[in-house]
Amino acid sequence: MSIQSIVRKLLIAASTIAVGLSLTTLEASAQSAADRAVEAAKKYSGTTLNVLYEAGLQPLDPKNFTGPLWEKLTGIKINVIEAPIDQLFTKTMQAHKAGSGSYDVLNVLPNQMPDLALAGALEPLDKFVDKYGYREELQKIAPVYRDNQMKVEGVIYGLPDDGDVLIMYYNRAIFDDAKNKAGFKAKHGYDLAPPKTWKEFSEIGQYLTDTLAPKVYGAGLFRQPGLAQFMFQERFRVAGGKFFDADTMKATINSEAGISVFKGMVEDNKYMPPGVEQWGFIEPFSAFLAGDIAMTISWPPVGRWAAGYGKGTEALNWIPETKIADKVGYALPPGGTPELAAGFSFGVASGSKNKEAAYLFSQWMNSEEISLKRVQLPYALRDPFRTSHFSNPEYRSRWSNAGDYLDVLKAGAETGLLDLSLLQTDRYEEAMRQAISRLWAQEDPKEILDDLAGQWDKLTKRIGLEKQKRVYNDWANKPNAYPK
Amino acid sequence: MITSNSFADKLDQERWFKYFLIAPAVFIILLIGLYPFVKLILVSFQNITMFDNELSYQGFIHYERLFDDDRLWESILHTIIFTAVALPIELILGFLLALLFLERIPYKQVFVGIILLPTVISPIVAGATWKLMFDQRFGPINQVIAWFAGHEVKLLWNIEPALVWPAIMVAEVWQWTPFMFLILLAALSNVDREQLEAAQIDGASWWMTFRKIVLPAIMPVMFIALLIRGLDLFRVFDVVWTMTKGGPGTMTETISIYAYHMAFREFDVSYSAAIAFLIILILTVIVVAALRRMEVSR
Numbered sequence: 001m002s003i004q005s006i007v008r009k010l011l012i013a014a015s016t017i018a019v020g021l022s023l024t025t026l027e028a029s030a031q032s033a034a035d036r037a038v039e040a041a042k043k044y045s046g047t048t049l050n051v052l053y054e055a056g057l058q059p060l061d062p063k064n065f066t067g068p069l070w071e072k073l074t075g076i077k078i079n080v081i082e083a084p085i086d087q088l089f090t091k092t093m094q095a096h097k098a099g100s101g102s103y104d105v106l107n108v109l110p111n112q113m114p115d116l117a118l119a120g121a122l123e124p125l126d127k128f129v130d131k132y133g134y135r136e137e138l139q140k141i142a143p144v145y146r147d148n149q150m151k152v153e154g155v156i157y158g159l160p161d162d163g164d165v166l167i168m169y170y171n172r173a174i175f176d177d178a179k180n181k182a183g184f185k186a187k188h189g190y191d192l193a194p195p196k197t198w199k200e201f202s203e204i205g206q207y208l209t210d211t212l213a214p215k216v217y218g219a220g221l222f223r224q225p226g227l228a229q230f231m232f233q234e235r236f237r238v239a240g241g242k243f244f245d246a247d248t249m250k251a252t253i254n255s256e257a258g259i260s261v262f263k264g265m266v267e268d269n270k271y272m273p274p275g276v277e278q279w280g281f282i283e284p285f286s287a288f289l290a291g292d293i294a295m296t297i298s299w300p301p302v303g304r305w306a307a308g309y310g311k312g313t314e315a316l317n318w319i320p321e322t323k324i325a326d327k328v329g330y331a332l333p334p335g336g337t338p339e340l341a342a343g344f345s346f347g348v349a350s351g352s353k354n355k356e357a358a359y360l361f362s363q364w365m366n367s368e369e370i371s372l373k374r375v376q377l378p379y380a381l382r383d384p385f386r387t388s389h390f391s392n393p394e395y396r397s398r399w400s401n402a403g404d405y406l407d408v409l410k411a412g413a414e415t416g417l418l419d420l421s422l423l424q425t426d427r428y429e430e431a432m433r434q435a436i437s438r439l440w441a442q443e444d445p446k447e448i449l450d451d452l453a454g455q456w457d458k459l460t461k462r463i464g465l466e467k468q469k470r471v472y473n474d475w476a477n478k479p480n481a482y483p484k
Numbered sequence: 485m486i487t488s489n490s491f492a493d494k495l496d497q498e499r500w501f502k503y504f505l506i507a508p509a510v511f512i513i514l515l516i517g518l519y520p521f522v523k524l525i526l527v528s529f530q531n532i533t534m535f536d537n538e539l540s541y542q543g544f545i546h547y548e549r550l551f552d553d554d555r556l557w558e559s560i561l562h563t564i565i566f567t568a569v570a571l572p573i574e575l576i577l578g579f580l581l582a583l584l585f586l587e588r589i590p591y592k593q594v595f596v597g598i599i600l601l602p603t604v605i606s607p608i609v610a611g612a613t614w615k616l617m618f619d620q621r622f623g624p625i626n627q628v629i630a631w632f633a634g635h636e637v638k639l640l641w642n643i644e645p646a647l648v649w650p651a652i653m654v655a656e657v658w659q660w661t662p663f664m665f666l667i668l669l670a671a672l673s674n675v676d677r678e679q680l681e682a683a684q685i686d687g688a689s690w691w692m693t694f695r696k697i698v699l700p701a702i703m704p705v706m707f708i709a710l711l712i713r714g715l716d717l718f719r720v721f722d723v724v725w726t727m728t729k730g731g732p733g734t735m736t737e738t739i740s741i742y743a744y745h746m747a748f749r750e751f752d753v754s755y756s757a758a759i760a761f762l763i764i765l766i767l768t769v770i771v772v773a774a775l776r777r778m779e780v781s782r
Contacts, residue, residue, distance in 0.1 A: 090748045093534065093751055094748070097753075115534065118535060119534055273621070274620060274621075274636070274638045275619070275620025275621050275638060277620075277643050278619065278620055278621070278640060278642060283621065423535075424750070426749060426750075427749075433731075434731060434733045434734060435733075437643070437731035437732035438731075438732050438733040440640070440643045440732060441643055441645050441732035441733070441735070442644075442645075443733075
C-alpha cells in the first residue's frame, strides 16, 4: 500500500468522522432547551421535586398542566407547596435556616433575590446554565426582566419567569361617549383620553365621578398598604422623587415629591367609590369588570379576564361576569413608566437534595417553548415575559384587541420601573406599608413620611451604611430604577 | 416472717419501680417543655440574624436593646389595654348569660350549643369573618347601621383609628365570651341550693345572697377562667393579624405580632428570643401572683 493511498484513506476516515461529529452536534443543537432539560432529567426518574409556589391561581399551572406533563416526560413527580405571597420569603428563609431541605424549586420575588442569595438560601445557577446550554434562550427574555431579575453581583440565581407590570385599564365605552367627551373638553380644555399624567388622571376621575356616580366612579385603585406601596413607589419616582441620597444614603422619601404624592393619593380617594381605602386586588378588579369604575391600574391578568379570556374555565368560576368584554382599553399608567410590581423568578434552593433536577425543571418551565404555552393558560397568573410572547400570532389573536394588550405589556416591559431592592428590602417595605396605613387613618402626610425616613435611616445604620449604599447605588444605576 | 431489712429493700425497689414507670413521661415533658425554653435562652445570648449566624456568647446586647425599643413597649401597652378591656367584658357577659341559663328554659341544651359555636371556630377564621362583616362595601354591619341612620355610612372599621380597636374587641369578645359562659354556668350550677334557700328564708337580698354565698362559691372556678382567658388575651395574635395586621401603622400591634414580625419577617432571631423571654417573664410573674392570691400555689 502506497503512502498516498494510506494518506487518502486516512483523510477519508477523518472526513467521515468529522461529518459524523458535525451531524451529532447539529442534532444536539437542534434540540430545544426544553428537550435538553427533559433528556437530562430522565436520569432522576422516580424522584419528587418540592416546588414552592404563591398560593392561589399560580399553582394551577404546575398542578394541572406542567406538573403532569413533566412527570410523563421524565418520571419526576412535582409536589406543589403553596404559601401566601407575603410568606414566600419567610418560608424560604425558615427552610434554609433550619436546613430542612423542604423545597427544591423556589418562586423568588426579584427584589428579595439579593437577600436570599447573600443569606445563602439560593443555589448559583451559572454552572447548570452552561452545562445545559441555556444562555442563548435566557437572552431572549425581555431585557428589563432579564437584566434585573436574574443576577446578584453578576451570578445567576434565578430564571426570570413572569412579566409582572401594573398597566392601566379603562372602559372605552365611557371614554368614547360623545356627551362625556364634550362635557370634559368644555370643562378642562383637552380631549377625554387615557391620562398621560397623574394630574390628568385626577381630573378625568373627578369629572367622571361628578357626572356618572353613584352608577359609575371615575377610578378605583389598590389601597391596601401591601399593594398601594407599589403604586406609591411608581408615582413617587414619576414625580421626581429619589428614595435615598446616593452619597449619604440618607432617606429622601420625605421630600416634596413624597409629600405631594401622599397628598395626591388621599385626594384621589375622594372621587373613588366609598370605602376604597380598604381595596386590595379583588375590589378594583371586580368593580372594573362590572362597569362600576372607568379606570383602574392592575396586573396583566385583569386585562385578559376583563376581555373575557378564559371565560368558562372552571378555575375562573370565581371571577365575576365581565360586562365590558368588548370595551376594555389598555394604556400605560400616568407617567408612562409602570411599576414592575413583584414578578417571579425560578430559583433552586441551596438546601435541595435534587439541585440538578430542580434546575432542569426550572429550565424546562422557563424555556421558550413551554413558557409560551404557560403564559396563555386562561387561569395563568404568569404574564408574557419573553420577546416572542409579545409578538406571538396565536396569543395576539386570542381576543379582538389582544394585540393592543400585548403591545402595552411590551411597552411596559421597556419603560417599567423596578421595585426598590436593597439588603433586607422587606424591612423597608414593611415601614412603607405602615406609613400608607397611617395615611388612610388620616394622619398628616409630612409627619408620616418624616417618621418613615427616620425608620429607614435607623434600618440603614443597623444593616451597615456603606454596605447598603453599595447595594442601593448598584440598584439605582440600573436603567429602570428611575425614569429617564 | 419479713425482716425489717427485707421490708426496707422492698420499699426501695417499689420506689425505683415508680420512678422507672414515670421516667418516659418526665423525659418527654422535659424534651418538649424545657428544651425549647433552654434553647430560647441560649439563642437570646447569641447573634443570629438573616445574614449572621454568630453562635458565640454575645452578652446582654439583645436584652439591652429591649429597653431602647419604643415599638416593643408600645406593643406591650396595647396588649395590656386590650386584655384589661376585653377580659372584664367577657366575664360580665359570660356571667349574665350563665345566670340566664340557670333558669329552666325550653330547648336549653340547643341554645347552649348554639352559644358555644364561636369557640369551636378557628380564631383565624373568626378574624377573617369579622373582617368581612366590617367591610365597607360588602359587610352587613355598615348596612345595618345605614338602615338605622337612614343614609349611607362610611365607617372604615379596619382603618379608622377610633374604630379599629372596638372592631377587634367585638370579634374577640364574640368568640370567647361563650367560654366564660360555659365555665361560669358549671360553677353556678354547683352552688349549694340549701344555702340559697336558707338565705331566701332569712330574707337576704339578691345582692347579699350573691355577695355572701354565690360569689365565694364560684370564685375559685372564676379565677381559673380569668387566668386562662387573661393569658390567652395577652398572647392574642390571630384575630388582630387577620383584621389589621397590627395597623394602621402599629396602632393595633400586640406583643405576639411584634415578636412574630421580628422573628419571621426580619429574621432577627436572637432579638426575638429576648422578646419571647421577656413575655415568658411577664406571664410568669402574673401567673405566680394570681396563684398566690388564690392561695393554691402550695
